[in-house]
Amino acid sequence: MTNVSPREQLARQLAEAVAEALRADLEHHDHALLVVSGGSTPVPFFTALAACRLPWERVQVTLADERWVGETADDSNARLVREHLLCGPAAAATFAPLTSDHPTPEQGTEVVAERIEALAWPASVVILGMGGDGHTASLFPDSRELDLALSTDATTVAVRTPSQPQPRITLSAERLHQARRHFLHITGGDKRAVLARALAGDDVRELPIRAFLACPLATYWAP
Numbered sequence: 226m227t228n229v230s231p232r233e234q235l236a237r238q239l240a241e242a243v244a245e246a247l248r249a250d251l252e253h254h255d256h257a258l259l260v261v262s263g264g265s266t267p268v269p270f271f272t273a274l275a276a277c278r279l280p281w282e283r284v285q286v287t288l289a290d291e292r293w294v295g296e297t298a299d300d301s302n303a304r305l306v307r308e309h310l311l312c313g314p315a316a317a318a319t320f321a322p323l324t325s326d327h328p329t330p331e332q333g334t335e336v337v338a339e340r341i342e343a344l345a346w347p348a349s350v351v352i353l354g355m356g357g358d359g360h361t362a363s364l365f366p367d368s369r370e371l372d373l374a375l376s377t378d379a380t381t382v383a384v385r386t387p388s389q390p391q392p393r394i395t396l397s398a399e400r401l402h403q404a405r406r407h408f409l410h411i412t413g414g415d416k417r418a419v420l421a422r423a424l425a426g427d428d429v430r431e432l433p434i435r436a437f438l439a440c441p442l443a444t445y446w447a448p
């Protein structure tokens with residue numbers, strides 16, 4: 226028997242749970258929307274989900290957030306999704322990226338919002354990640370637009386964050402809340418400690434992940 230690492234095992238368990246949720250919603254709806262996060266953590270999950278049997282042509286996929294970079298950039302979340310999730314039969318899913326040809330996210334946010342609003346809300350599943358600073362999606366503690374992104378009923382928010390090299394676009398907290406199920410996918414002892422801090426307090430601006438703890442949020446963690 227081959228050795229499966231705890232992170233790989235976690236990714237497979239999460240993929241099974243997400244596939245089950247999508248199948249359940251597709252029994253009652255024409256389409257099911259899946260909102261995924263970027264970063265390094267989701268790669269094995271994307272691979273595991275792409276291997277699941279689903280009517281992929283009825284699945285819509287979008288992102289919780291994105292750097293304002295071209296889709297061929299190394300740190301593009303859209304590129305990550307295309308390379309690791311939209312593979313094989315899963316390539317039949319409809320993917321709605323969060324960027325446009327506009328030079329800045331402030332200029333592109335309206336056209337992206339229209340694209341995202343046309344999807345099958347409420348989402349079947351939102352999968353959040355979390356950084357070591359407690360950010361989720363692109364809701365960073367030092368984002369200038371954090372208060373706006375936490376309070377607006379707009380779908381997308383252009384975000385400038387001193388700690389981050391690129392401008393970004395994020396789904397607003399309100400839009401991310403519009404889902405039947407929320408999952409948090411994190412790995413490592415540092416992130417577990419950040420989550421424990423988040424659970425122990427209530428200042429959302431300090432640790433923005435707190436905005437989703439009551440969704441409820443099913444946490445998938447491995448060392």
Ligand SMILES: O=C1O[C@H](COP(=O)(O)O)[C@@H](O)[C@H](O)[C@H]1O
Pocket residue numbers: 262263264265266267289290291292302353354355356357361362363
């Ligand atoms: O910047 C981002 O970071 C978080 C976490 O990323 P990870 O590399 O630590 O897994 C991610 O959830 C978010 O979508 C991404 O844009």
